[in-house]
Amino acid sequence: MQSLGELLQTGDWKGEKHVPVIHIPQTIKKGETFQLKVSIGDEIKHPNELEHHIKWIKLYYFKEDGKFPVEIATFNFSSHGEAGVISEPVGCVDVKLNSSGFIYAMAYCNIHGLWENKVEIKLI
Template identity: 40%
Template structure:
């Protein structure tokens, strides 16, 4: 089995597990730009002790390059866990992250996520240069 066979994908507008990547379609070369990745943008994903998103990872694959580059790895570790019981805790993290990066060539941003019940999901977005 290949790693790519483990990931599911769909349209983030109709599937709550798919990472939604938000950034400009075209950016200036070698200038930082913001990227936001979230889950449940159109359909809310649960955020409970029993059902939650554990992490989001982001990569950039430059056009014409053989390799992809990891941009960031973001963990969400508080989901209402507590000694009192599930969903009784005082802290919850939300499965949304915003970061900045700069690129020298056009390429594709890829985001992956992990739901503790429904497994691995991914999406991608092309980014051009102005």
Template identity: 30%
Template structure:
């Protein structure tokens, strides 16, 4: 059965003990708090805050998905070696920006897949539609 690593299920002790491992796999949704109905806006999904994920042939981020509730809005796929990750540079963080619109207030989450460490999920980000 597929295991999804979810931030709300990782204990504080585990977050501290495996800080780098958890950080480099956790996707973060960066979106405006409020948008206008039907008007497109940018949503960026970034993996990690402090630690860059490796990007080599047998260990890389293969895909990033953006959801509104149970509905997948967008998906990006990566070949190994294209995100510049693994060079421990600020620019090496895996990130993708989607251009989307919402008809009603959205509850956005992101999922990402590491070829070695499985599926990881972000916290939920609410985008209010006015």
């Protein structure tokens, strides 16, 4: 049986419509709040319909000398065309960090499964 980690798919978000795109400022100061945004389909639009859609995105922070990741946020997308309502797979959260590390994003497509991406955070 595979571990969950073995089921996570990755790719270049510029060429793969399922990979979460993590948007952070170029400069992040220790202890100061910044906006962390995650989206799907920045370069190649992902379908957003009842039959094929992104169900959720989760964000995690892993401190550079940490033991385990800490969940930052979960964004659920529940409307995929029902009654003309569509929730786009984009989420924003304000975050304050005191140490450098990594931001991980994991997303779930109802047809193509789990996808991940990460960015390194270097605080000044």
